[in-house]
Amino acid sequence: MTSTQSNSKGVAVVTGSAQGIGHSIAVRLAEDGYDVVINDVESKKENLDIVKEEITAKFPERRVLIVLANVTVEEEVKGLVESVVKEFGKLNVFVANAGIARVKPLLETTSEDFESVLSVNVKGTFHCYKYAAQQMIAQGDGGRIIGASSLAGKKGHAMLSAYCASKFAVRGLTQTAAIELGHHGITVNAYAPGPIHTSMLAQLQQAAVERSGDLYEEMKRLSSVGYLGNTQDVGNLVSFLVTPEARFITGQSITIDGGIFFD
Numbered sequence: 001m002t003s004t005q006s007n008s009k010g011v012a013v014v015t016g017s018a019q020g021i022g023h024s025i026a027v028r029l030a031e032d033g034y035d036v037v038i039n040d041v042e043s044k045k046e047n048l049d050i051v052k053e054e055i056t057a058k059f060p061e062r063r064v065l066i067v068l069a070n071v072t073v074e075e076e077v078k079g080l081v082e083s084v085v086k087e088f089g090k091l092n093v094f095v096a097n098a099g100i101a102r103v104k105p106l107l108e109t110t111s112e113d114f115e116s117v118l119s120v121n122v123k124g125t126f127h128c129y130k131y132a133a134q135q136m137i138a139q140g141d142g143g144r145i146i147g148a149s150s151l152a153g154k155k156g157h158a159m160l161s162a163y164c165a166s167k168f169a170v171r172g173l174t175q176t177a178a179i180e181l182g183h184h185g186i187t188v189n190a191y192a193p194g195p196i197h198t199s200m201l202a203q204l205q206q207a208a209v210e211r212s213g214d215l216y217e218e219m220k221r222l223s224s225v226g227y228l229g230n231t232q233d234v235g236n237l238v239s240f241l242v243t244p245e246a247r248f249i250t251g252q253s254i255t256i257d258g259g260i261f262f263d
């Protein structure tokens, strides 16, 4: 018996958790009682160390493992899941959060831009879904897989052609995975946030300001609630999706945008 089996709800992996939404999800799942595996690319190692210190200080009974891996590389995602199983003996929740954006008009978007965005956001998510599912099926007691779509996966947005294409793709992947994995007791959903205060959104705001716009004000104006979201809002949604009470929700990309877009 591993030490995690005594008081842990299970083991949760969050990719791209050195900052932003992934960071908040990891903290929230630790608060909920999960041992957490935080992941990002090598260049974010110091941030991951800080996240680990934060979680350990707030929730000393929780175990935190850092695994560096680039989600675009299949062998690294396979290795990530193997490291989790070696350390904890099981995997219960996998949040494929890592993502990137390129903010450019369609006519300035290069083939390399397009490929790099699809590589992280689509291929990376595919790798995560595949190896998480393989492990959960082998364990035989179900699981929760969650991806990162976007409001930009529900409707087109200027300056975000590759990003929108990638986030629509995450929805397709999520629906297909839900259909194939449901009979194994595994639900597969995605969060589809509107504007959430992170460095990614700051990148979009910067592009808007350069064109004499103000994305923050525009998004507030378009929203029903009159404010932007924060990373904890997404953590709250994930916190519910991983519960047993969410067992009948699968294949969904759940909009969380303060009422900008209605499915």
Ligand SMILES: NC(=O)c1ccc[n+]([C@@H]2O[C@H](COP(=O)([O-])OP(=O)(O)OC[C@H]3O[C@@H](n4cnc5c(N)ncnc54)[C@H](O)[C@@H]3O)[C@@H](O)[C@H]2O)c1
Pocket: 015, 016, 017, 018, 019, 020, 021, 022, 039, 040, 041, 044, 069, 070, 071, 072, 097, 098, 099, 100, 120, 124, 148, 149, 150, 151, 152, 192, 193, 194, 195, 196, 197, 198, 199, 200, 201
């Ligand atoms: N912030 C928003 O408004 C918003 C809205 C909708 C969707 N999202 C999505 O939510 C997710 C998190 O967004 P965020 O705003 O926190 O972004 P962020 O840029 O703050 O954080 C993303 C993290 O992913 C990591 N990452 C990038 N490529 C990686 C790779 N190949 N392998 C492993 N890790 C990698 C980055 O290093 C970074 O730490 C993304 O998928 C994003 O597309 C964000």
